[in-house]
Amino acid sequence: MTQTQWISRVFKPVVFFLCFLPLGLLVRNFLNETLSVNPLDDITDETGTWTLRFLMITLAITPLRKMTGWNFLTRFRRMTGLFAFLHGSLHFFTYLYFDKFFEWGEIAADIEKRRFILVGFTALSLMVPLTLTSWDRMIRWMGGKRWRMLHRLVYVSAICGVIHYLWLVKADTSRPLTYGAILLFLLGFRLWDAFKPKPATKKPLSTETARPA
Amino acid sequence: MRSYRIPAIPSSEITPEETYVNRRQFIRAAAAMGIGMAANHALPSVVRAQDRWPQGKKGPYDTDEKVSTLQEITTYNNFYEFGTDKADPAKNSGAFKPKPWTVRVEGEVKKPASYALEDLLKGQTIEDRIYRFRCVEGWSMVIPWRGFQLSTLIKRLEPTSKAKYVAFETIMRPAEMIGQRRPYLTWPYVEGLRMDEAMHPLTLMVTGLYGKELPNQNGAPLRLISPWKYGFKGIKSIVKIRFVEKEPPTTWNIAAPDEYGFYSNVNPDVDHPRWSQKSERRIGEFLKRKTLPFNGYADQVAHLYSGMDLKRNY
Numbered sequence: 090m091t092q093t094q095w096i097s098r099v100f101k102p103v104v105f106f107l108c109f110l111p112l113g114l115l116v117r118n119f120l121n122e123t124l125s126v127n128p129l130d131d132i133t134d135e136t137g138t139w140t141l142r143f144l145m146i147t148l149a150i151t152p153l154r155k156m157t158g159w160n161f162l163t164r165f166r167r168m169t170g171l172f173a174f175l176h177g178s179l180h181f182f183t184y185l186y187f188d189k190f191f192e193w194g195e196i197a198a199d200i201e202k203r204r205f206i207l208v209g210f211t212a213l214s215l216m217v218p219l220t221l222t223s224w225d226r227m228i229r230w231m232g233g234k235r236w237r238m239l240h241r242l243v244y245v246s247a248i249c250g251v252i253h254y255l256w257l258v259k260a261d262t263s264r265p266l267t268y269g270a271i272l273l274f275l276l277g278f279r280l281w282d283a284f285k286p287k288p289a290t291k292k293p294l295s296t297e298t299a300r301p302a
Numbered sequence: 303m304r305s306y307r308i309p310a311i312p313s314s315e316i317t318p319e320e321t322y323v324n325r326r327q328f329i330r331a332a333a334a335m336g337i338g339m340a341a342n343h344a345l346p347s348v349v350r351a352q353d354r355w356p357q358g359k360k361g362p363y364d365t366d367e368k369v370s371t372l373q374e375i376t377t378y379n380n381f382y383e384f385g386t387d388k389a390d391p392a393k394n395s396g397a398f399k400p401k402p403w404t405v406r407v408e409g410e411v412k413k414p415a416s417y418a419l420e421d422l423l424k425g426q427t428i429e430d431r432i433y434r435f436r437c438v439e440g441w442s443m444v445i446p447w448r449g450f451q452l453s454t455l456i457k458r459l460e461p462t463s464k465a466k467y468v469a470f471e472t473i474m475r476p477a478e479m480i481g482q483r484r485p486y487l488t489w490p491y492v493e494g495l496r497m498d499e500a501m502h503p504l505t506l507m508v509t510g511l512y513g514k515e516l517p518n519q520n521g522a523p524l525r526l527i528s529p530w531k532y533g534f535k536g537i538k539s540i541v542k543i544r545f546v547e548k549e550p551p552t553t554w555n556i557a558a559p560d561e562y563g564f565y566s567n568v569n570p571d572v573d574h575p576r577w578s579q580k581s582e583r584r585i586g587e588f589l590k591r592k593t594l595p596f597n598g599y600a601d602q603v604a605h606l607y608s609g610m611d612l613k614r615n616y
Contacts, residue, residue, distance in 0.1 A: 125388055126374040126585050127441055190589070195578070203576055257576065259439075260557055261386040261486040 096164055104165055108172045111139050112179075129187040136180035141254065143173035144247045145271050152278040167223050170243070174220045177213045205256035212249035215242045247272055355432070355446045355512055363504060364432040365598070370443040372512050374585050379519045380437065381538055382487055383472065383479040390481075391519035398478045400522035400539070409544040410465035419523055423509065425458075426450040430513065431506060436568045436597045438532035442582045447527055448510030453501045461497075461545040469494040469550035470526060471542035487553055493537035494550035494564070495528065498606055504529055504599060508536075530596040530603045532566045563616040567607070568597035572616045 090098065115135050118124050124131040147169040154162045184206075189196050200206050219240055222228075228236045251272055255265035355369040381391035384398075403419040428450055436442045456468070472491040476482040482489045499505060506527045509516055516522040521538025528535055534554050544550070554562035561575055570580045570593040581590040596603050607615070 126371075126378045127388070127583070129583070129588070130441070187588075199578070205576055259386075260382065261484075263484075263486070 092161065096161055101165070101168070105168060108143075108168065111135070112176070129183065133180060133183040133187065136176045136183060137254070140173055140176040140180055141247075141250050141268055143169050143176060144243070144250060145268065145275065147173055148243065148247060148272070148275045152275060152282075155278075155282060171220065171223060174213075174216045177216055181210075181213055205253055208249045208256065209253035212246045212253055215246040215249065219243060219246075244276060248276075361429065361431065365434055365444060366432075367434065367444045369432060369446055370585055374443060375445055375511060376517050376519060378585065380439075380533065381481075381519055381521065383481045383489075383491065383539070384519065385481050386486065392517075394480055395518035398475070398518045398522070398539075400516075400518060403523050403541075405524065405540060406542045407459055407544075408542070409469070409546050410462040411545045412460035412462065422455065422524075423450075426454060428509065433504075433506075433527065433529040434597050434599075435527075435529065435533055436582060436593065438534055438562070438566070438574065438579075440577060440579070440582050441585055442591075442593075443585050446512055447506055447508045448513060448516075449506040449508035449527070451503055452505045452507050452526070453503060455507060456500060459543075459545075464547050465545035466497055467494050467546050467548065467550055468497065468500040469542075469544040469546050470537045470540050471544070472537055473539045473541040488556055491537060491553045492550065493526065493535055493552050494546075495526075495535075496549075496606075499528060499603075502528070502603060502606070504602055507540075530567055530599040532562075532568055534562070535566050565607075565612075565615050567603075567612065567616075568593060569595060569612055569616065571595070572613055 115132065119128055119132065122128075147166055150162050150166045150169070154160055185191055185196065189199070200210050219242060222231065222236065222239060231239070251265060251269045254268060255262060258265060354371065357369060358366065377392045378388045379391040380388065381395070384391040384394040401419075404416050405419060405422055406416045408414045428448060430446055430448050432444060432446045434442060435445050452468075470493045473479075474482065474490040476489075495505070508521070508525045508527050509523060511517070511520060516525065521536070524540045525538040526536050526540065535552075549564055552562075552564055554566075555564055568579075573579050579593055582593045583590050594600070
């Protein structure tokens with residue numbers, strides 16, 4: 090098998106299965122009643138946490154690729170990104186249903202009044218255009234450059250997600266700050282990478298710009 | 303041909319009556335709880351079935367609402383001294399030693415002293431009270447507390463005329479309370495009540511629940527309960543009671559003054575800045591209930607606050 094075949098036939102299904110594990114465990118624990126006595130809150134917490142985790146994993150792919158030279162990692166980026174959106178959507182759904190029972194007036198007031206809801210809602214909303222343009226034909230249709238520009242929104246989404254977490258905890262900020270530190274590193278790496286002094290030797294054409302991501 | 307002999311059953315093989323009766327109860331309870339519950343690995347459903355407080359209003363202060371299970375009351379706690387997750391207090395409080403226990407009484411009082419807990423309890427009428435419990439986070443339970451009215455203790459301690467407030471303090475024991483090793487709140491935890499709140503017959507010094515001694519995760523061996531206030535006012539593992547002239551500092555108010563006031567009476571009309579207080583989820587229920595003013599104790603306590611702007615004095 091070629092590397093491409095290995096990736097699409099073996100690694101992708103394996104990674105896909107792994108990405109479904111947290112959700113599978115959550116459903117199993119819910120059915121087995123091994124969550125806390127307030128399982129609806131647990132589901133909200135878990136789906137929210139995994140949204141952040143999948144965002145961090147997605148944002149870690151480019152730095153990891155640049156540090157290791159493992160270019161194949163990019164081929165998993167769409168999958169982990171879509172899993173972030175899936176968990177974010179479920180998280181929002183639990184809020185709409187378990188917390189607000191689809192009382193739209195209340196929900197609108199909540200989003201307007203409470204900054205942690207607003208910033209969380211923003212984080213999820215920003216993921217919608219990214220999800221809609223996640224398929225290959227869209228990249229071709231939009232052009233690689235514009236597509237990449239649009240998908241930089243994921244940085245804003247992740248920042249909003251971390252702020253959402255930070256603003257909702259009661260006293261112990263250690264966990265949201267941990268996510269903040271990871272995000273700072275991942276975004277900082279990109280900044281450093283963009284502005285680092287270029288090697289003096291003249292390259293014929295940067296591989297980076299020659300190929301669409 | 304050998305004749306048939308009835309096999310003799312050794313007496314050790316005979317099941318004592320209480321054992322098989324228990325077994326029947328076990329099976330009946332398991333069947334009643336249904337297959338879904340029987341699949342529960344965390345706690346056998348039978349344990350839950352047995353740990354149901356007998357329903358029914360016994361005293362004038364009791365609610366007749368469905369009492370929460372012992373499992374609900376003892377596995378879902380906010381007791382940051384043992385960690386910030388709801389499961390942490392049950393998990394991390396095993397090494398905590400609530401005996402022996404001393405309570406220091408000081409301030410504007412005629413008999414300042416350190417009391418052994420047993421001495422403090424001497425002469426107190428210990429009773430069971432079924433109260434609603436509303437957490438500021440938006441969930442609630444119904445809990446059969448065991449304890450005595452704080453008012454009887456205060457009368458015995460004879461505060462002076464200068465005593466306008468009662469301040470309480472939780473024990474400081476970072477070796478046994480892992481949460482105290484991290485400064486997400488200022489330790490030790492402190493709380494307080496105005497004297498008339500402390501003297502109100504609903505206010506309890508709690509020493510137990512479900513007819514048993516208070517579990518560590520619920521604030522052993524001595525905690526406060528004022529059922530018309532949010533749960534965090536019910537300071538746990540109390541080692542100090544101080545009578546003071548001025549409103550004492552309280553931990554959550556220090557942490558976030560715009561979110562938690564000194565009074566912290568349950569009030570559906572005053573939202574927490576970050577979430578609505580209009581409704582609550584009773585643990586074990588899917589739909590939310592409407593939160594009642596003063597947690598349903600308005601008839602008994604609303605007069606304490608007449609003339610006060612409850613939106614400002616939250």
